[in-house]
Amino acid sequence: MDAATLLTQVLNGLQYGLLLFLVASGLTLVFGIMGVINLAHGSLTMVGAYLAYAIGAATGSLWLALPLAVAAGAVFGAVLERVLIRRFYDRAHLDQVLLTFALILLFEEGRSLLVGNDFHSVPIPPVLDWSVPISSIFSYSAYRLFVLAVCVVIAALLFLVIHRTRFGGMIRASAEKPEMVEALGIPVSRVQMAVFALGTALAMLAGALSAPLTSVYPNMGDGVLIVSFVVVVIGGIGSIAGAFWGALLIGLVDTLGKALVPDLAGIAVYVLMAAVLLWRPTGLFARAA
């Protein structure tokens, strides 16, 4: 493999990893703070991707879809939490899994009724539909660079919000001692709703951003969900930093694995997870208990 191909694969791996981070960060926050296993989290990326497709088809542009995916995701997540998820905080994981699995079926059925079961490609916005020449022999998709940049900005913002703002302090405190947060006069239920809304918005944005790269198709969220769970487990449940580095690691291992050793590509991610868990059973960034 020549240097240009390798560099392309590394950039692809980073870009895939950063998209994974958008999905995994919400998953890890919801799991870490509310203790809810949300199987429908991957399905939310599907909803975001189809939103991008529908808006792209209607307006001929992806630009409106990205902010709309975030806004719609926040509202949808808040409603979903208040109406359904909230009732399951005190229940067994099995009940939560049944509920969120039912949501996958509902989302997919809704998608089928509204848009049908066909594959659809989503055009890259013309402004970004070109290749950036990086050296005389190597160029890279402008849209992929754009996705990379958006994800880096969002990751930085998310980090700042969680570690530098009062709201972020409430999120961290709620993950640790929700009762104490409540006794100090902060309604934990609102923090929980905000976290679920945030996670949904990020998942739908990830779906919308990736739509031009992967096309949209039924059950496209299933694979995302499984890999995101691998990221959460590797990074340490509830840890944003863990989700970030775990996602980059998985993105690179998966992408480079497929390029370098195609025969083992399907298992590379899981071998990595097993190795990390043998070394650190609670994940790379788990807080010391």
Add this chain to the structure above:
Amino acid sequence: MSAGIASSGTASAAGTRATAPLLEARAVHTYYGASHIVRGVDLAIGPGETVGLMGRNGMGKTTLIRSLIGLTPIKRGSVAVGGTDVTGFAASRIARLGVSYVPEGRGIFASLSVRENLTLAARPGVDGERAWTLERVLTVFPRLAERIGNGGDQLSGGEQQMLSIGRALMTNPRLIVLDEATEGLAPLVRAEIWRTLALIRAGGTATLIVDKTVSAMAEACDRILVLVKGTVAFEGPPATLVADAEAMQRHLGV
């Protein structure tokens, strides 16, 4: 008992609102599962009053406190804060009426810095005043100023206790509920905690204190309640309790 809450006619400088109890519990019953822990407790705390809650381990002190501030649901009875019936309210709503909590074990957020612990719930009091600011809390607890950037998990037990009290003060409460605030601390640190409680009292904030140190409680409290098997076995001035050697031995084991 303070004259301010006993009679409604003798208007104090604070005006008529000072006549209503800040916190009033009536016939409170609380269960954990099938266990009947709190068995019909009546309790009133007036504005600025310091009330002590004593009793041997397992007599229901912590459960009673948790019932009062909404962390444990009560089965029967009622709780009012500042004249508002808060029975069944979420703990955060009760806290917003001016009740703050310093729990047993201190409840420090390990993943937050000392500054974040203090400012997380900072707000003006019910009266809109900010008597307690970050600056004032750090003046009262200079040790916290030295540790302001440290994580909550990097403090000694005494520093954690100061942080827990400082955090409660930052909400500018009318009533602070303290559960075993001096437990497990070195004598010098205990003395500092008691001095702080005296300062809080002097500032006109009411306190409900659970503690086992009889001498310190006798000095700090206007009134003491002794809980035995979930009911109030004694209520009165500290001097009366201390003078009753038989009751002290029977209820407190001292």
